[in-house]
Amino acid sequence: MRPPASLLWFLYVAAGLGCPDIGRLYKRDPKTVFWWLRQACIPTRARGADQRQWLKPGHHMNLGRKRTADEVRNIRAATMRRGGVPYMRGGKHWLRTVPREANPNWKGGITAERQAFYATSEWKAACCAVWARADACCERCCLDSRTVDL
Numbered sequence: 001m002r003p004p005a006s007l008l009w010f011l012y013v014a015a016g017l018g019c020p021d022i023g024r025l026y027k028r029d030p031k032t033v034f035w036w037l038r039q040a041c042i043p044t045r046a047r048g049a050d051q052r053q054w055l056k057p058g059h060h061m062n063l064g065r066k067r068t069a070d071e072v073r074n075i076r077a078a079t080m081r082r083g084g085v086p087y088m089r090g091g092k093h094w095l096r097t098v099p100r101e102a103n104p105n106w107k108g109g110i111t112a113e114r115q116a117f118y119a120t121s122e123w124k125a126a127c128c129a130v131w132a133r134a135d136a137c138c139e140r141c142c143l144d145s146r147t148v149d150l
Contacts, residue, residue: 001026005040012042 003011003026011017011025019030019037026033037044067075080086089097100106108114117123130139137143 002036005042008036008040009042012037012044018045 008022011022012019017025019033022028022033023030034044076086085094087094100109
């Protein structure tokens with residue numbers, strides 16, 4: 001049973017309910033409610049536009065509210081006490097101030113030796129030999145050459 005267009009307009013636009021909310025009222029899927037709105041020529045909101053859906057019960061959101069300078073300072077101080085890292089250090093993003101070698105995942109980056117190694121004819125011949133094998137699969141990454149355009 002589809003509700004009249006005027007009731008749909010009231011629920012969706014005036015009351016601010018979303019498709020899932022209206023769907024629960026009429027025991028229908030939210031996509032069906034979306035189709036009803038489109039059939040009634042009611043303009044729909046973008047997905048995720050209703051930020052109330054992101055909140056847990058009992059929480060509120062200060063939508064569109066600018067914080068005062070004191071509030072910003074207090075929040076920053078609380079973040080620093082918790083061990084937070086400042087976003088900007090000396091006008092640069094904090095990750096740009098950390099040397100690459102300090103990161104445990106850094107593997108040396110692109111060096112002239114690395115580029116020279118992968119450009120050699122021996123490396124290219126080894127790659128061709130792997131792709132030409134009967135199993136046609138790389139032992140390191142398990143990539144199948146039959147699925148790759150060479």
